Amino acid sequence: MTEMQFEPKIIAFCCNWCSYAGADLAGVSRFQYPPNVRIIRVMCSGRVDPSFVIEAFKQGADGVIVAGCHPNDCHYISGNQKAATRAEFLTSFLEEVGIDPSRFKLEWIAGSEGEKFASTVKRMVEEIKVLGPLGSEVL
Amino acid sequence: MGEVEKVFISGLREKLIEDKVITEQDLVPEFASEIIRYGGKDVMTCLQCGNCTGVCPISLKIEYKTRTTIKYCQFGMKSHTLSTRWVCATCYRCYEHCPADLNPAELMIALRHIAVREGIVPPFVKTAASNLLRYGLTVKPDEAMLKEREQLGLPQAAITKPGWERVKKDINTIIETTKYDRLLGITNKEEGE
């Protein structure tokens, strides 16, 4: 990391119906964002097992986003609520194991919110650049 | 400052509408965001239904109108709006009735914050705040009443005990730390001292 600037690795789990569509719309609208993010498509934010997020950090992700439909808009009735519950657990878990919980974000991004997708990624990359690579935080 | 004291009752409306047309030069566009910063957070949500004016006890008495004030704030009419800031009784009836769930009373409080920072401080605010610095209470203790206490057989007032010096010192320290004394231009020295 000496010769070049730190480039965070960010994983974004996106639900098929809202957030993945939102990311598509960002593309169609040509909203530019940094290339540090890798989108993994799931059908619902409720599909994201907390162990996926932990595994991502274990394998060296610097930040993880779980993106789903807005409350009450879930294609599967309440999957996003379950994602929200798991996110609460994850936040406190990450704190326990010494990972800054701001490295993990739960976001509601609708299919119509291309700009929000782009700005979410942008902000996340900036924030993680400030935090430094995973493991550099002192809690 | 003297002028401001007159304006609120002599009628804001007349001053605005009869005297001149409002142009962009009269407006402060960032006024709304300033209000939001001081806690009047919902100023832009107002749908101007007038319910707040209808329930406001003050609006019934003088030319001040709650709804119009909100409109002025949205619009950026800063100097006109600041002149009405002290007439609100903070009874919160406007808030209880607002269908848009705004809190006009808190908006008035935000306006007071701004006014004070513009150097518009009514005398009674200074008096009350200096009282707190000098005596540890905002109402100046009354010798006659201290005597009354004895008559009624009440315990000796804490303010007359030696421990009160410490209380006054703590209060002075807090006010110095938050720079409130400088904001209002007050000191803990008695007048003429």
Added chain:
Amino acid sequence: MSYAYFFGCVIPSRYPGIEYAVRWVMGPEGLKLDVSDIEEFSCCPVPGIFYSTDRDTWLALAARNLCLAQKNKSEIVTVCNGCFSSLLKATEYLSEPKVMGQTNKVLSKIGMKYTGIPERVEGSNRRVFRPVSVRHFVGIVHTDETMKALSESIKRPLKNIKVAVHYGCHYLRPTENTAIDDPNDPIKVDDIVKILGAESIEYDDKLACCGAGGGVRSHIVELANALTEDKFKNISNENADVIVTPCPFCLLQFDTAQKSFTKRGIPVVHVAQLMAIAMGADLSKLGLELHNVSCNPLLAKIGVTEVSR
């Protein structure tokens, strides 16, 4: 639960009789509650001045009082709507960790720190910090237990007395800060008045403002008095014998404003004073003769000797 008296500024310097009444009603001759004094309590501080002009200063000054109660592990008993609303709102502001941190930075200069009162969670080793509890005198009196004790300790039932209850704004609003009673249909002071044997009358605009709050009285006394006049008209239309309020500042306004618009004044007393009268306290100690509007017609109607000095 142990309580700490919080009398604020208006009561000691304008109506010491209220202080006597509160102490008597809550004390060994009255409801026998465990209340003590914290002598370092200062101004709440006044919302119309401090909350209105600088929230940080207001919060630090209020937190200072809360810290004293926190150290004593006691609940604060306020006898004034202003103190009640100011201190209660402060506890809510302080429940925000960031705000608490900022305020504690100021408080560190005087060696204080507000955390809330630590408490152990039952059945575990975890502890939580409970915000300092701020109570209104009326809220403490209005429990099943104390109301029963109250009804049993009436020595001078207030028969045929028509009471106009004035709650005052900061007892009721804003609702999320002061939810101790139904904000649209408050009943607690009316209930107390009824237990004392009096009749609580309904009148138009009962929940309206006395006119004094928010600095209006200090700034434009004529405006404040005009509002009081409106309320007074509605009250006198119903032939009230007395105005009863749980707030000394509303009391001050009603008591001093009346002379500006009427010759036939209606006496104004604090709910604690009315309780003390009915519960048989020494009338000469209630400071009633210090009120601007004479309370003698009321006392005469109750059937006790007038007090004068």
Added chain:
Amino acid sequence: MEASPETKQPEKEVIGVFVCHCGTNIGGVVNCEKVAEIASQIPGVVVSKDLKYACSDLGQEEIRKAIKEKGLNRVVVASCSPRLHEYTFKNCVEGAGLNPYFMHMVNLREQCSWVHMKEPELATGKAANLVKMGIERSRLSTALSPREVTVEPSCLIIGGGIAGIQAALDIGDKGFKTYLVEKEPSIGGHMAQLDKTFPTGDCAICILAPKMVEVARNKNVEMLSYSEVVDIQGYVGNFTVKIRKKPRYVMEEKCVGCGVCAEKCPVKVPNEFDMGFGSRKAIYVPFPQAVPLKYTIDRENCLHFKTGKCQLCVKACVNEAIDHKQEPEEIELKVGTVIVATGFDVYTPTRKGVYRYWEYKNVITALELERLINAAGPTGGHLVRPSDGVEPQRIAFIQCVGSRNLKIANKYCSRVCCMYAMKNSQIIMEHSPDAEIAIYYNDIRAFGKGFEELYHRVREDYGIEFIRGRPAKLTKDPVTENITIRAEETLLAKITEREFDLVVLSVGLIPNPGTAPVQKMLSLPVSDDGFLAESHPKLRPVETAIEGVFICGCAQGPKDIPDSVAQAKAAASAASTLMIKGKHIVEPLYANVNEELCVGCGLCAELCPYHAIEIAEKDGQSKAVVTEALCHGCGTCAAGCPQHAINQLQFTDQQLMNELTAALAAKNSAGGE
């Protein structure tokens, strides 16, 4: 796409990668040749090509050729969003004899070239990484076949208001068996209560009654009035419905609706259909045009049920139709589709509200006014005020009562109040030309066809006064019982007090209390406003997240009669499409239980929003069992299983982890490989 036969899982992956240029859309930013070159180095990849347009006939042919020639058993197409072309490429590989679920798409256009247009090198690196992620994921693909379910050619319609009636007519006319369930003794809903309709002024019952008769006569429609749905089980095409028929204590087949029983009945009670203004007997029809015109005994008030005696109606009925011993009856139905048309209720002002609805007799709601000005109503259409029966001359309407109010959590606009207030003022003015009418409003919403014209007409022809301001206080004169309204007239910026003889509250619309049980039975999503949520606010307005279940009318949100009818016809059409096809294809996304790992804890069953998982005994052990037809494939169960014993087809834990590992193995995270 047709269902394809189950193919055997190949033993070793033979992978083909196709990187699409999409003209310059991808190729203009990403170096596609380089990406294909990098991919060719990955173990298992035997073909790696860049194509100008993968989706064109030429491109597809190239892919098919490679499958046949190289014996590919995995195809990775790196082009645009799978939301756009997944079906295209699935069909393409299927044409070459490969199970379509061995095709995986990588999104290089929307999520790489279009969003990193100024960083071609980084974008190329990222593209290579994305392709690698796709390859690693596709290694674990399995052969799947979409499932087909048959659709029962029958429809259940819940709610017999105008929306339900219209939907039933449309589906019945198409020849499908239709069950129309209504909880009240008669169909007709709220529309039957209204006087005239805006903006045209047609009489509501005059246009509704013929439809009510028509639906009753339709051979394919079975009307179940005075009945309630108590249970719905099943899935698209195959719902099992339980309906409870409440006892009328009158045999429907024998009652001719002559009304002699009601004449003899000694019990008079306030008529709820007339909002309590008129009265009816304990044996009654709610209104003269009721369908079915069958009498009903109100058990609460009937003297026979109270005292065991009376029986005057029994003696009066020559057809011997009355049977006090009738019991509730339960019916079970099989239907393929469901339409929910449970409608609305009007908002009831709060007891301690500013508008004093509960204290002042001369403050009434708009629905009460409808009955008071209705020719068939209790006063014969002669408007009188409740306190003294005198005709009011000065009438005020207060708008937005129970709508657009965050304090009571009804944020939405009820969409009908502006227009019905104008319509009712017009009717009043026609009856009493000297009346003075004022409408207190916040905003006037006259958005529909002919609405603005009505707004103009009531001002021009009748001089209706529009006062912009929300009333703050109502007071009653103790003697005359007239009401004084205090409000800031915002356009004057003055507080005024005006006296009126009658005040009408233009109450908003809220979800019908009957909707909630149906919503729970079907697990239907609800919008923020409390009404049922459609699948997409613009493009799927009558569909719901539950396949085979449709919504229409005010159950979906406040709307007027034309909109309700239009939506009912749309719902009928959508339901019919399913029934005409007779079958429905379901994507194989469902959950899959590994019984060796499952401990039968039941957490998955609890998490499933569709009740698709049950815990059943298998060889003496508790195991989770998935009803595939009910499973919608959200994967929530898989995410929640502490044993990792439940997985979601096409999105298995292992597939997602392969993708993750490939993503994080990249050397330079901004650019990829």
